Amino acid sequence: MCGITGFFSFQQPFSENQLKQMTGKLAHRGPDAEGFFFDGLCGLGHRRLSIIDLSSNANQPMTSANGQFMCVFNGEIYNFKEIRSDLEKEGVVFKTQSDTEVLLENFVKNGVESFEKLNGIFAFAIYDKLKEQLIICRDRLGIKPLYYFHQGTALAFASEIKALLTLPQVSKTISKTALADFLHLGYIPSDSIFSDIKKLPAACYAVLNENNLKINTYWQMAEKITANVIANETQALAELDVQLRRSVDLQMVADVPLGVFLSGGIDSSVVATMASQVSATQIKTFSIGFEEEKFNEAPFAKAVAGHLQTDHHELIVTAKQAQNLVIELIDVFDEPFADSSAIPTMLVSALARKHVAVALSGDGGDELFFGYGSYNWATRLQKPLLKKLYPIMAPLMAFGKKDSFRKAANMFRLPESNLTSHIFSQEQGFFSQQEVNNLLNQTSPFHPESEVFNRSLSAMEKQAFFDLNYYLPEDLLVKVDRASMRYGLEVRVPLLDHDLVTWALNLSPDLKYKQGIRKYLLKKVLYQYVPEKLFDRPKRGFAIPLAKWLTTDLKFLIDEFLDEKLVRQAGLVNSERVERLKNQFLKGGNFIYNKIWILIVLHQFAKKHL
Incomplete structure (x- = not known):
């Protein structure tokens, strides 16, 4: 992984010195080597984290054998050996x-x-000297x-x-x-x-010429x-089972030590289980815990680590450790980012980097196999009988003392459009x-792009899509990339292998959520190898005790x-409404902690950049 x-x-508004300034801002992404190319028309910069072929021959920018093309590349191509073999049969010689x-x-x-042949995680740029054009591409x-x-x-x-903010333009x-x-x-689903x-949108490439x-x-x-489901x-x-084993095996190729993030939940346990089975050596696993039970x-x-007999490493996080990282968040993410699980993700990345250079993560399992409570809400809110009762139920629920009642009240008030x-916003407790x-x-409502599908999707499938x-x-993968690369750690996500994703998209929703069990089929695969009793508990997210910390150790935020003065000077939001929310929270309204957190993150950003 690189920058x-x-x-x-x-x-020609750019200079070679500007290129070096941009690249220097990404030193954390690539501590092993730095390289530049500049010819006046085009400049390419690279910071390298060596994972495959650790020799200096693999440094970048890299020139093609015919001398026409230059490339800088961040990521990994998991099937590169297969592609290389095909090219060698056509006469291509590699150095x-x-x-x-x-x-x-x-x-x-x-x-x-x-x-289309690439299986991997990647962002790259290729400069064609002859045609005088630049191509950039994303996985x-x-x-x-x-x-x-x-x-x-x-x-x-x-x-x-x-890196782009260093440019005066x-x-x-x-x-x-x-x-x-x-x-x-x-999080920010739009550009930035x-x-x-x-x-650059996912699965896209852009071509720039004169x-x-x-x-x-x-x-x-x-x-x-597809029109038909499995x-x-x-x-x-x-x-x-075959898809999971294939993906994990493919993503374990590396010339450096490799491990697995293990939370003890279903997704990370699936990845750790498959990694243990395909690895010839004992794998390392890493987890984060909290003092709050x-x-x-x-x-x-x-x-789980004990059952799999992994070399397990654990860190118990204190509020003090979180406090130290909160100040870094805006430097790590460059823009407002309110997923507080970025803090434990940074800590587990720092822990893992002491032992390995590559880690596998379980991201993607919830979205592919219906792991979130929001998917149940998507189904409930489409039921005709409930729709008629919404106007009556919402005000009654709003008076409830439990957070779940307040959430239900908010759900019942949601508009039909978007x-x-x-549903996502209110499940998270953000602003309606x-x-x-x-x-x-x-x-300025957010409008997801309309899609045309080959079959009618269920409410759960639409929410998962x-x-x-x-x-x-725009949230989870941003979090993992920035948090891990902060420490020069490459994180791979086997559950998001694009062939596995395609397969899961066409799995019947009745095998993802069955008999009230979320991630039904994924759990069945896991329970073939790890005892079900190890997971006999309610689902927990990778969360921190934010509501408590904001009234104690993190109240200084x-x-x-x-x-009030800072909020007014920033001028981003209505300062009077912010003051009312702040007072409500400090007087015991803990249930709005995520709204308070969003506003803190926003004004942390404002203080740095505006």
């Missing part, structure tokens, strides 16, 4: 053992059609990041926003749409918080949903669309970042 930067311009060279020579041979699920700034015939790109003007989306969802900085910038799609998730349970169980999954992780995003409008004095397209790439 990449670059620019391409016929107007290194790296996947970068395979990626480049595959492009030389097959052009943009080569992207199918948006696992590896790629941001860009485009103005006229000039384009600059980077793995992280902080890039304005820090805030996107009002992104601000509204952040308050509603806790800055109007000038865009994200005439224009054109963005093309090479893979579409909606098109992978409904036979025996067949599905066997196929899922309600949030502490460390004993469960330890039990229901998937509203009406509350966003009040905070911003404007209406929303998460796969927005929550997963409220005092500093929700100070």
